[in-house]
Amino acid sequence: MSNHRARFLQLALRANALRFGEFTLKSGRLSPYFFNAGRFDSGAALAELAGCYADAIEEAGVSFDLLFGPAYKGIPLATALGMEFARRGRDLPLAFNRKEAKDHGEGGTLIGAPLDERRVLIVDDVITAGTAIREALGLITAAGGVPAGIVVALDRQEILGEDGQRLSAAQRVAAETGVPVIAVASLHDLLAFAGENAELVGHREQLLAYRARYGSAA
Numbered sequence: 001m002s003n004h005r006a007r008f009l010q011l012a013l014r015a016n017a018l019r020f021g022e023f024t025l026k027s028g029r030l031s032p033y034f035f036n037a038g039r040f041d042s043g044a045a046l047a048e049l050a051g052c053y054a055d056a057i058e059e060a061g062v063s064f065d066l067l068f069g070p071a072y073k074g075i076p077l078a079t080a081l082g083m084e085f086a087r088r089g090r091d092l093p094l095a096f097n098r099k100e101a102k103d104h105g106e107g108g109t110l111i112g113a114p115l116d117e118r119r120v121l122i123v124d125d126v127i128t129a130g131t132a133i134r135e136a137l138g139l140i141t142a143a144g145g146v147p148a149g150i151v152v153a154l155d156r157q158e159i160l161g162e163d164g165q166r167l168s169a170a171q172r173v174a175a176e177t178g179v180p181v182i183a184v185a186s187l188h189d190l191l192a193f194a195g196e197n198a199e200l201v202g203h204r205e206q207l208l209a210y211r212a213r214y215g216s217a218a
Helices: 002-014 043-060 076-089 131-142 169-177 187-196 201-214
Strands: 019-023 032-037 065-070 094-102 107-113 118-124 144-154 179-184
Touching: 002 019, 002 032, 002 043, 002 144, 002 187, 032 201, 043 076, 043 144, 065 107, 065 131, 076 118, 118 131, 131 144, 131 169, 144 169, 169 179, 179 187, 179 201, 187 201
Parallel strands: 065 094, 065 118, 118 144, 144 179
Antiparallel strands: 019 032, 094 107
């Protein structure tokens, strides 16, 4: 497992962003684990998280010129990532969106650097159904930007429905848009991590059973 993946999962446990037990998801499924990026709620945690994101992006080799954070969780994530890249010597422009358009002041839906003709990397926490990501892709394209990639913290590698294709939300978005999706870590990594951690190994069977039932084809 890549160093940044292990660091991310260790951080998620310390921050209580990653929990094990029985959790009812929005989909109605009963999951043996739950991930909530909102628990990265301190400057130190966000700084460490941004380092994991940056390492994953650099490993993937995606080319981009601008960071975009979809409202709401994507905004602090993209901001922290921008600061991490600046610390590494690359000062990137940053933009994000409002949930509702503003009809006074500067107006509009987008805030920050202009997107025109720039290669845009979308920064978010997860892709659940892909709705928010598709909205962000539409905003970027409408503003003249070129979507270059999507980076998320955790890919649950979980099918959306029972249509026989067994594609995850991330796989569907990548297939439909042609935009690559990068995950700092995935369910596959979580399983490996749990197998090597004495405190988590007891959850591995439940994780394997969940993957067997709802896991994507790859």
